[in-house]
Amino acid sequence: MTDEPLLRVRSISKFYGNRIGCSDISFDLWPGEVLAVVGESGSGKTTLLNCLSTRLLPTSGTVSYRMRDGAFHDLYRMSEAERRFLMRTDWGFVHQNPADGLRMTVSAGANVGERLMAVGDRHYGQIRAAATDWLGRVEIAEDRIDDQPRAFSGGMRQRLQIARNLVTGPRLVFMDEPTGGLDVSVQARLLDLLRGLVHELGLSAIVVTHDLAVARLLSHRMIVMKDGHVVESGLTDRVLDDPQAPYTQLLVSSILQV
Amino acid sequence: MTEIAQYNFAYLDEQTKRMIRRAILKAIAIPGYQVPFASREMPMPYGWGTGGVQVTASVIGPDDVLKVIDQGADDTTNAVSIRAFFQKVANVAVTTHTGDATIIQTRHRIPEERLKAGQVLVYQVPIPEPLRFLEPRETETRKMHALEEYGLMHVKLYEDIAQHGHIATTFAYPVKVEGRYVMDPSPTPKFDNPKMHMSAALQLFGAGREKRIYAIPPHTRVESLDFEDHPFEVQRFADPCALCGGTDVYLDEVILDDRGGRMFVCSDTDHCEGRRAEGHRGHLAGEAVGA
Numbered sequence: 001m002t003d004e005p006l007l008r009v010r011s012i013s014k015f016y017g018n019r020i021g022c023s024d025i026s027f028d029l030w031p032g033e034v035l036a037v038v039g040e041s042g043s044g045k046t047t048l049l050n051c052l053s054t055r056l057l058p059t060s061g062t063v064s065y066r067m068r069d070g071a072f073h074d075l076y077r078m079s080e081a082e083r084r085f086l087m088r089t090d091w092g093f094v095h096q097n098p099a100d101g102l103r104m105t106v107s108a109g110a111n112v113g114e115r116l117m118a119v120g121d122r123h124y125g126q127i128r129a130a131a132t133d134w135l136g137r138v139e140i141a142e143d144r145i146d147d148q149p150r151a152f153s154g155g156m157r158q159r160l161q162i163a164r165n166l167v168t169g170p171r172l173v174f175m176d177e178p179t180g181g182l183d184v185s186v187q188a189r190l191l192d193l194l195r196g197l198v199h200e201l202g203l204s205a206i207v208v209t210h211d212l213a214v215a216r217l218l219s220h221r222m223i224v225m226k227d228g229h230v231v232e233s234g235l236t237d238r239v240l241d242d243p244q245a246p247y248t249q250l251l252v253s254s255i256l257q258v
Numbered sequence: 259m260t261e262i263a264q265y266n267f268a269y270l271d272e273q274t275k276r277m278i279r280r281a282i283l284k285a286i287a288i289p290g291y292q293v294p295f296a297s298r299e300m301p302m303p304y305g306w307g308t309g310g311v312q313v314t315a316s317v318i319g320p321d322d323v324l325k326v327i328d329q330g331a332d333d334t335t336n337a338v339s340i341r342a343f344f345q346k347v348a349n350v351a352v353t354t355h356t357g358d359a360t361i362i363q364t365r366h367r368i369p370e371e372r373l374k375a376g377q378v379l380v381y382q383v384p385i386p387e388p389l390r391f392l393e394p395r396e397t398e399t400r401k402m403h404a405l406e407e408y409g410l411m412h413v414k415l416y417e418d419i420a421q422h423g424h425i426a427t428t429f430a431y432p433v434k435v436e437g438r439y440v441m442d443p444s445p446t447p448k449f450d451n452p453k454m455h456m457s458a459a460l461q462l463f464g465a466g467r468e469k470r471i472y473a474i475p476p477h478t479r480v481e482s483l484d485f486e487d488h489p490f491e492v493q494r495f496a497d498p499c500a501l502c503g504g505t506d507v508y509l510d511e512v513i514l515d516d517r518g519g520r521m522f523v524c525s526d527t528d529h530c531e532g533r534r535a536e537g538h539r540g541h542l543a544g545e546a547v548g549a
Contacts, residue, residue: 117410123486123487
């Protein structure tokens with residue numbers, strides 16, 4: 001176990017003209033830690049996630065990532081080739097809409113195998129075996145391996161997207177509303193699965209969600225955002241049980257009780 | 259008022275030829291890389307070889323001997339009209355013999371006869387981007403070429419094996435040129451892929467509608483993509499050519515009647531005629547005239 005963080009975020013800001021996307025955000029993400037970013041729509045959660053995952057160039061600030069050799073690299077000083085390589089090997093990105101993260105016109109097996117082929121795997125039998133294994137781990141029946149994702153239900157698509165991201169054994173996964181658009185029973189199953197995989201693989205993850213229940217179940221620590229600023233951060237249970245900032249108190253108290 | 263030339267050798271004006279030659283030189287310098295060029299309107303519809311014709315028009319000289327083939331045949335519409343076009347606008351000698359030609363413009367075949375140093379093979383290309391049907395964004399495919407991210411190409415081959423049990427792609431089979439760029443060899447049958455490898459002839463590819471030129475210089479490595487456990491294979495034919503008895507050639511199926519009768523004949527008509535002139539006979543060839 002190392003005593004250095006995996007991701008170091010320092011003063012990340014993103015401005016859209018005069019408007020604030022997110023402003024002056026700093027934190028460390030530790031190996032094996034799941035961090036939830038919560039807040040209402042338009043609070044800058046997704047902007048922050050995109051800035052961290054090199055999908056959007058921040059206006060200022062630095063993001064450094066500890067590579068497998070132990071050295072920190074500033075993501076925005078790496079070449080584009082290195083960044084893209086990182087994106088498809090050591091990182092994963094789970095989109096809210098599975099169609100954004102999947103290739104809808106190729107089979108489930110090829111969707112999972114694509115990353116393996118991208119890093120140079122050229123043995124069909126091995127790629128297929130890995131795909132079969134991963135479909136099993138996300139609870140998709142083996143006989144669906146040659147079906148296209150468009151024949152899958154929403155929950156299955158989302159699980160397929162997760163398998164596709166995890167097949168290269170990433171250390172860091174970004175998730176943008178992974179349970180958005182799913183009904184509650186499917187959500188529960190997906191969350192259960194995600195929690196199991198994160199624990200089993202020792203993944204670090206940054207999960208953006210507006211659903212406090214998702215944050216409670218998945219994350220160790222959370223950041224509450226409002227209007228592009230962090231209003232509160234801390235251990236998930238502490239923030240949810242004993243919110244300090246007025247906005248967080250409002251957010252926690254507005255959860256619907258059944 | 260200056261006189262505007264009513265006629266210029268080989269149809270295109272000299273500035274256009276210069277522009278296309280620059281693109282060709284760049285393409286030769288970076289084997290397999292698609293060089294954009296300002297494709298001109300040609301007096302034929304897109305899909306009939308406007309790219310190939312522009313390349314041929316830019317490299318042809320008065321001393322050249324031109325051969326044009328369409329699916330291997332010298333006598334089909336596309337081949338006849340392009341050959342007539344260059345006879346009219348460049349007054350060059352034309353031939354159907356592969357060995358005599360200095361420039362061969364082709365639509366979707368490589369001649370069976372091994373090409374020599376000094377010959378130029380010009381391909382007509384409909385869609386130059388091998389990744390197009392997997393990744394529709396041009397910005398993204400260019401980036402993938404630049405960063406050598408070719409995993410996606412194997413996704414296509416994976417899909418073939420998953421659905422058909424073998425690599426079912428039979429034409430436009432993707433190749434890697436000189437260990438760097440993945441290239442679409444135009445819709446030639448994969449039977450012809452091995453002929454591109456280390457060829458002594460210069461190979462030029464022109465896509466008129468898509469405005470791209472690319473090239474394989476002589477003696478360049480051209481490897482067909484495959485999997486370790488599903489290696490690249492060319493098509494095999496059960497029977498020899500019905501006219502010349504040739505084996506190890508690419509055959510076309512010809513329907514003979516409406517009761518299931520059919521024959522397989524050489525797709526390369528010049529090769530087939532050459533063999534018959536040497537006395538080879540297939541089972542449907544009949545007797546030679548005068549024999």
